[in-house]
Amino acid sequence: MTAVDNTGFEGIDLWDMDAFQRQEHHAMLEKLRETEPGIHFVDEGDMGPGFWAITRLDHLKEVNRQAEIFSSNIGGTQMQERVRGDDIDSFQNDSLMLSMDPPKHTRYRRIVSRGFTPRMINLLGDYLDNRTQMIIDRVSERGSAEFVTELSAELPLQAIAEMVGIPMDDRSKIFDWTNSMIGADDPDFAKSEEDVMTAFGELFAYSNALQSDRRDKPADDIITTLLSADVDGEALDEVEFDMFFLLLCVAGNETTRNSITRGMHGFFEFPEQWELYKSDPAKYEDTMVDEVVRWATPVLNFRRQATQDYELGGVQIKENDKIVMWHIAANRDPRAFDDPWKFDIARTPNDHVGFGGGGPHFCLGSNLAKMEIALMFKGIAQRLPDIRLAGEIEYLRSNFIGGVKTMPVEFAASPSTNTMPLDRLGSAAGKSGTEGFGGSVEREG
Ligand code: HEM
Numbered sequence: 001m002t003a004v005d006n007t008g009f010e011g012i013d014l015w016d017m018d019a020f021q022r023q024e025h026h027a028m029l030e031k032l033r034e035t036e037p038g039i040h041f042v043d044e045g046d047m048g049p050g051f052w053a054i055t056r057l058d059h060l061k062e063v064n065r066q067a068e069i070f071s072s073n074i075g076g077t078q079m080q081e082r083v084r085g086d087d088i089d090s091f092q093n094d095s096l097m098l099s100m101d102p103p104k105h106t107r108y109r110r111i112v113s114r115g116f117t118p119r120m121i122n123l124l125g126d127y128l129d130n131r132t133q134m135i136i137d138r139v140s141e142r143g144s145a146e147f148v149t150e151l152s153a154e155l156p157l158q159a160i161a162e163m164v165g166i167p168m169d170d171r172s173k174i175f176d177w178t179n180s181m182i183g184a185d186d187p188d189f190a191k192s193e194e195d196v197m198t199a200f201g202e203l204f205a206y207s208n209a210l211q212s213d214r215r216d217k218p219a220d221d222i223i224t225t226l227l228s229a230d231v232d233g234e235a236l237d238e239v240e241f242d243m244f245f246l247l248l249c250v251a252g253n254e255t256t257r258n259s260i261t262r263g264m265h266g267f268f269e270f271p272e273q274w275e276l277y278k279s280d281p282a283k284y285e286d287t288m289v290d291e292v293v294r295w296a297t298p299v300l301n302f303r304r305q306a307t308q309d310y311e312l313g314g315v316q317i318k319e320n321d322k323i324v325m326w327h328i329a330a331n332r333d334p335r336a337f338d339d340p341w342k343f344d345i346a347r348t349p350n351d352h353v354g355f356g357g358g359g360p361h362f363c364l365g366s367n368l369a370k371m372e373i374a375l376m377f378k379g380i381a382q383r384l385p386d387i388r389l390a391g392e393i394e395y396l397r398s399n400f401i402g403g404v405k406t407m408p409v410e411f412a413a414s415p416s417t418n419t420m421p422l423d424r425l426g427s428a429a430g431k432s433g434t435e436g437f438g439g440s441v442e443r444e445g
Contacts, residue, residue, distance in 0.1 A: 004045040009035075014079075014324075014399060015047045017185050021397040025300070029055050029329035039315040042324075048081045051303070051322040052315070055329035057336040057353060059313050063304060063325055064357030070304035070323060072361065073101045077302045079324050079400065095243040098251070098361065105360055111234050112244055112364065115163075115222035121367050124162060128372060131158045132379040133417060140383055143413035144390060148406055151380070152260035153253075155372050160252045163368075164210070164245065165221045177203045178249045186397040188405065200246075207245040211238060248365075254401050255298045256369045259354075260376050261404040263292030266343035268389045273345050278381045288345040288377065289370045294352035295343050297328040298402050302356075327353050328402060384411040 004013045012028045019025060032040050033055035042053045054060050063070045076082050076099050094100075097108050135154045139145035153175070161171045180199035214223045226244065229235045236244060267274040277284050304323045309316065317323070331352050332340040355363035363369070380387060390410040396403025 005043045009040065009042075012042065013045075014042060014053070015044055017397045017399055020300075020399045021186075021395050023395060025328070025399070026332070029053075029326055030332070032326075033329050033333060037314050039313050048079070049322055051079070051324045052312075052317060054312075054323060054325045055333070056313070057330040057333040057351070057357075060325045060327065060330040060353055061357035062312060063323060064353070064361070065359035067102055067105070067360050069307055069310055071101050071307050072099050072105075072302075072304060074307070074320075075303060075305040075322060077304075079301060079303050095239060096247055097244065098247060102360060107234065108236075108240065109360065109364070111230070111236055112226060114225050114230065116364055116367070118367070120163075120222065120225075121371060124159060124368070125371065127162055128155060128159055128375055131155060132375045133383075135376075136379050136383045137416040140411075140414045141416055144408070144410040146406055147264060147409045148257065148261055148404055151409075152264070152376070153257045155260075155376055156253045156256035156369075159256075159368060159372055160248055163222055164248065165214075165219065165223060166210070170206070173202070173206065174249050175253075178253055181250060185399070186405075188397075203246060203249070204242050207242045208238065210245070211241055251363075252365050252368070254403060255365075256372050258298035258401065258403050259293055259296040259369065259373055261407055262296035262298070262402065263373065263377065264380070264387070264409075265389070265393065265404070265407065266292065266295045270343045273343055274381075277345055277377070278385055281378050281381050284345050285374050285378070287348055287350065289373045290350045290352060291343065291345050291347050292373055292377075293354035293369075294331045294337075294347075294350060296402065297331045297352075297354050299354070300328045300398075300400055300402050301326050325357070327357075330357070383414065383417075387411040 004015070006012045009031060012031060013019065014025070014028065019028070032038075032042070032053050038056045039059060040053055041050055043050050054063055073094075097105060097112065100108060132155060135151060139150050145151060157171060157175055160166075161174060166174065177199045180195050210223055211227060214221070214227060218224045218228070223241075226236045226241060267277070277288055281288075301324050304325065306317050306319055306321045306323060308319050311317070330336070331354060334340055336351060337347070355366040355369075387409050388411065389407070391408035393407045394405040396405055
């Protein structure tokens with residue numbers, strides 16, 4: 001492998017996955033951000049042509065908001081170079097909304113946005129509140145838990161599964177499929193190419209079965225909405241729906257799970273903030289949720305490619321140059337945030353870029369994610385108020401997702417509140433059960 005040569009920035013290698021796992025990326029990115037003019041070309045050795053690292057909040061927004069100049073499609077949105085000619089890769093790149101450019105993206109986004117109206121999200125509110133209580137019920141009597149699998153992973157899975165209308169018994173499959181597709185750089189999760197292909201195949205087959213079911217029996221759910229023509233006669237075709245289903249499963253799970261986990265860790269590191277939040281959860285709800293997403297920044301970066309020459313922050317970017325926006329660095333930019341290393345649940349304003357820096361690709365699920373984060377912390381504050389860290393945290397080995405694999409916690413044991421016997425409660429994420437929150441506890445009303 002060709003050595004990385006970042007002369008003047010010795011020690012900066014943004015492909016060093018071990019450094020990310022050790023959480024050393026903050027220091028590397030800070031050096032890039034704080035060295036004038038804050039935009040630097042980074043050598044990636046054999047990993048790619050090198051890229052402009054965008055680490056300041058204003059620059060990131062300027063790039064994010066100009067989709068015509070900074071394409072998501074030409075080189076995809078991942079830092080990793082695409083394998084040219086690879087069928088799966090080009091299929092994904094052309095059919096995944098995240099990597100579409102306008103006007104194709106504009107049409108597609110108009111259709112799928114119909115599934116994310118405030119009405120659709122609000123319909124999920126009571127259901128998810130109920131599920132939050134059940135998730136906590138599973139651990140409350142024990143007095144300890146593995147936070148990631150038992151507390152933070154479950155609600156995002158249940159939210160998407162419920163939104164799309166996946167039967168209880170099938171919910172654990174989504175967890176397995178998406179786990180097979182991401183985490184490829186971590187030996188604990190890495191799967192063979194064959195396993196990844198199998199996961200794709202199974203997910204698409206499942207998605208196709210869901211579609212044909214709804215075409216036969218329309219329901220008041222997102223699938224039916226997206227498959228039915230709107231006033232302009234627009235609907236998703238079969239492949240478009242498959243890709244959207246895939247994106248929902250991947251985009252909505254890891255992100256929200258890691259926000260909840262890292263947010264909880266933020267509270268552990270700043271215990272006075274936990275006391276403040278518990279003093280009036282309703283008062284701090286909105287600002288707490290934004291601070292959790294800023295603090296966590298689960299999507300570390302997204303890539304773009306310049307379609308023309310462009311001057312950004314006094315730096316000349318050339319047509320075809322690769323650009324990597326580092327949301328994690330921008331969300332610690334001292335130009336944008338007072339005391340950025342303080343976890344401050346009352347922070348106002350909080351103009352973070354955790355959901356993107358604005359523009360056409362801004363996170364479609366942000367309102368759903370915010371609701372899930374709010375419900376989870378409200379539930380934990382009520383039911384496990386003295387929750388604390390009880391061991392080492394294990395981080396994901398990845399330079400794309402700021403993931404946490406495990407975080408042991410303990411708390412004073414308290415009785416379960418649910419009428420549902422504990423042994424009937426399965427889970428989509430936990431190792432203990434794979435049958436989902438099954439049985440008679442179904443959507444109310
Ligand atoms: C805290 C949790 C989440 C975070 C931090 C997050 C972050 C992001 C980011 C950074 C983007 C790209 C924005 C851009 O480039 O401008 C994005 C896009 C997207 N997110 Fe999220 N996300 C979260 C939760 C969700 C959830 C729960 C869903 C769906 C159920 C979702 C669905 C999507 C979709 C569909 C896109 C693509 C939008 C487009 O290309 O137009 N996300 N998200």
